Amino acid sequence: MDLTLIAQGLLSGVLFGGVYSLMAVGLTLIFGVMRIVNFAHGDMMVWGMYLAWLLATRLGLDPTLGFALAAGALFVLGVLVQRGLVDRVRDAPHEMQILLLLGVGLVLENVALVAFGPEPQRAPSSLSRVTLWLGPVFIDMARLVAFTVAVALTVGLWLFLRRTDLGRTMRATADNPYGALVVGTDVRRVYAMAFGIGAACVGAAGALVAPILPFSPSAGLPASVTSFNIVIIGGMGSLPGAFAGGLIVSVAESLGALFLSPSMKELVSFGLLILILLLRPAGLFGRRA
Amino acid sequence: MRPGTLFLGAAAIVALLILPAVLSSYAVTVFIFIFFYGYLGQAWNVLGGYAGQLSAGHAAFVGVGGYATTLLSMHWGLSPWIGMVIGGLLAAALGAVIGGLGFRFGLRGFYFVLLTVAFAEVCRIITLNTEAMGGALGLYITFTGNPWQLQFQDNRAYYYLALALMLFATGVVAVVERSRLGAYLVAIREDEDAAEALGVDTFRYKLCAIVLSAFLTGLGGAFYANYLFSLQPNAVFGIPLSVDIIIRPVIGGAGTLLGPLLGSFILSPLAEIARIYFSRPGWSGIHLVVYGVLLIGTVLFLPQGAYPQLRRAWERRRAGDA
Numbered sequence: 001m002d003l004t005l006i007a008q009g010l011l012s013g014v015l016f017g018g019v020y021s022l023m024a025v026g027l028t029l030i031f032g033v034m035r036i037v038n039f040a041h042g043d044m045m046v047w048g049m050y051l052a053w054l055l056a057t058r059l060g061l062d063p064t065l066g067f068a069l070a071a072g073a074l075f076v077l078g079v080l081v082q083r084g085l086v087d088r089v090r091d092a093p094h095e096m097q098i099l100l101l102l103g104v105g106l107v108l109e110n111v112a113l114v115a116f117g118p119e120p121q122r123a124p125s126s127l128s129r130v131t132l133w134l135g136p137v138f139i140d141m142a143r144l145v146a147f148t149v150a151v152a153l154t155v156g157l158w159l160f161l162r163r164t165d166l167g168r169t170m171r172a173t174a175d176n177p178y179g180a181l182v183v184g185t186d187v188r189r190v191y192a193m194a195f196g197i198g199a200a201c202v203g204a205a206g207a208l209v210a211p212i213l214p215f216s217p218s219a220g221l222p223a224s225v226t227s228f229n230i231v232i233i234g235g236m237g238s239l240p241g242a243f244a245g246g247l248i249v250s251v252a253e254s255l256g257a258l259f260l261s262p263s264m265k266e267l268v269s270f271g272l273l274i275l276i277l278l279l280r281p282a283g284l285f286g287r288r289a
Numbered sequence: 290m291r292p293g294t295l296f297l298g299a300a301a302i303v304a305l306l307i308l309p310a311v312l313s314s315y316a317v318t319v320f321i322f323i324f325f326y327g328y329l330g331q332a333w334n335v336l337g338g339y340a341g342q343l344s345a346g347h348a349a350f351v352g353v354g355g356y357a358t359t360l361l362s363m364h365w366g367l368s369p370w371i372g373m374v375i376g377g378l379l380a381a382a383l384g385a386v387i388g389g390l391g392f393r394f395g396l397r398g399f400y401f402v403l404l405t406v407a408f409a410e411v412c413r414i415i416t417l418n419t420e421a422m423g424g425a426l427g428l429y430i431t432f433t434g435n436p437w438q439l440q441f442q443d444n445r446a447y448y449y450l451a452l453a454l455m456l457f458a459t460g461v462v463a464v465v466e467r468s469r470l471g472a473y474l475v476a477i478r479e480d481e482d483a484a485e486a487l488g489v490d491t492f493r494y495k496l497c498a499i500v501l502s503a504f505l506t507g508l509g510g511a512f513y514a515n516y517l518f519s520l521q522p523n524a525v526f527g528i529p530l531s532v533d534i535i536i537r538p539v540i541g542g543a544g545t546l547l548g549p550l551l552g553s554f555i556l557s558p559l560a561e562i563a564r565i566y567f568s569r570p571g572w573s574g575i576h577l578v579v580y581g582v583l584l585i586g587t588v589l590f591l592p593q594g595a596y597p598q599l600r601r602a603w604e605r606r607r608a609g610d611a
Binding site: 037085088089092094095096098099100102103104105106107108109110111112113114118217221225228229232261263264266267270271273274277278281 | 337341343345390391394395396398399400402403404406407408410411414415417418528529532535539573574575577578580581582583584585587588589592
């Protein structure tokens with residue numbers, strides 16, 4: 001196999017991995033704080049994509065900037081879903097939480113289907129056709145921007161959790177919700193913020209890939225499944241795990257597409273997932289539960 | 290079982306047996322879907338309802354059963370009546386692999402859910418990329434109308450077959466429910482650690498549940514293939530079919546004998562009506578929005594499903610009469 005091809009595959013894998021990481025960071029934050037898996041995660045991402053597309057086609061706002069608005073809208077959606085629905089099943093069995101969020105996902109996906117139709121769309125961006133040559137390999141500008149923004153957001157979130165009062169409260173609640181309640185934390189507010197921020201992350205991720213890959217309302221489920229894979233591989237609830245997991249899965253898929261066939265690339269990430277589930281269910285960076 | 294209940298059940302079965310005589314061909318089709326999804330829901334109920342192990346990858350067993358039956362019939366001329374059992378056994382073997390790995394390594398809750406999804410997706414992707422299995426185009430079955438090929442000229446034959454499947458699965462679940470296995474499964478669902486502490490071999494019984502559930506679902510795959518005459522990897526192995534399988538028992542009442550059937554009687558006609566009324570371009574997602582809202586509403590307001598609620602209302606009325 002040609003070395004240039006492999007280098008190119010690695011590079012595009014890493015660049016796209018930033019978006020994967022951001023998706024997974026959102027999921028892992030929600031899980032880490034609330035112990036709830038957001039089965040509507042990918043469908044929230046789809047709304048991020050469509051919002052970026054609407055902003056780009058209707059208002060001419062490039063997704064490079066539009067992602068911030070999409071993230072804001074998804075933050076609101078996340079808070080509403082948490083306050084209105086998830087909060088009521090916080091103490092219910094896992095199955096009920098999963099089914100509830102599956103329901104939310106079905107609604108989100110199919111409202112998008114009714115509103116935008118099944119045809120694949122792609123958000124126009126001025127960066128779409130710009131490429132940068134680094135010797136024999138090229139860098140797609142849209143991917144580079146998506147990667148940079150995704151990494152910046154992840155680092156920002158990490159700093160937020162470490163350095164701010166709200167972030168520390170979130171981590172405290174994640175570690176011991178009862179203890180946090182005892183010392184007077186408004187746990188419901190923390191949960192709403194966590195769900196909102198998690199949704200904002202995946203919304204931003206959606207807006208960032210909107211100019212790179214064509215999407216349709218049905219893109220949500222595969223995106224959810226990919227996010228789950230990444231988070232389990234990295235370790236549920238671990239932010240560095242989600243970040244590293246995103247890069248690992250993306251590079252593995254990219255090389256898988258190269259060595260197997262493009263349509264087989266998902267097989268690689270499922271293979272990784274099954275291996276991790278069996279050998280180290282806590283994930284690469286996770287603590288054993 | 291009280292004689293009254295027995296009588297009611299027998300009357301319902303007789304009514305369903307003579308119903309095709311007065312139904313239009315289209316109504317017969319609707320009933321076929323009610324029975325078929327009732328059957329699949331009942332098969333899922335063994336694992337997801339009684340044992341409390343939520344599988345979101347049951348489509349994998351439908352796919353394995355359907356593909357095995359169809360490929361055996363296409364290449365070796367094996368009658369689907371026999372192929373069906375082989376397909377069921379292969380699905381059971383897949384169930385044993387998933388359960389063996391998942392339960393051996395102590396995967397619970399969300400991790401188990403994901404393992405089932407992962408296996409279903411792996412099956413889908415492999416089928417999609419295997420030319421010998423029809424690849425992305427899928428398999429098409431030519432219609433011969435030969436009953437030995439599990440094909441019938443008359444829609445009503447499918448009606449009786451689907452009804453038989455549904456009653457068969459319900460009978461199996463009734464036996465399981467009254468058996469020691471059923472009691473163990475419920476104990477595992479309610480508190481796995483406590484069951485284990487009392488000496489229940491949780492691994493073994495969970496494995497029994499997934500193998501039985503997968504076998505029944507695999508048989509359903511053969512019916513699917515020979516009723517719809519085509520198999521598409523995305524349709525039979527896809528997550529949407531798994532959701533279709535789960536949603537009926539959950540809404541009807543998972544872990545109850547009649548819940549999956551009630552769920553199918555509620556949802557399958559609804560899905561059909563929605564499909565007809567919203568098939569105009571631009572409206573194709575509406576029935577799934579309705580599904581989603583129903584699912585959310587059930588979780589929030591009827592977490593045990595419709596059947597236990599109905600039963601309680603019925604018993605209150607009886608108590609009021611007495």
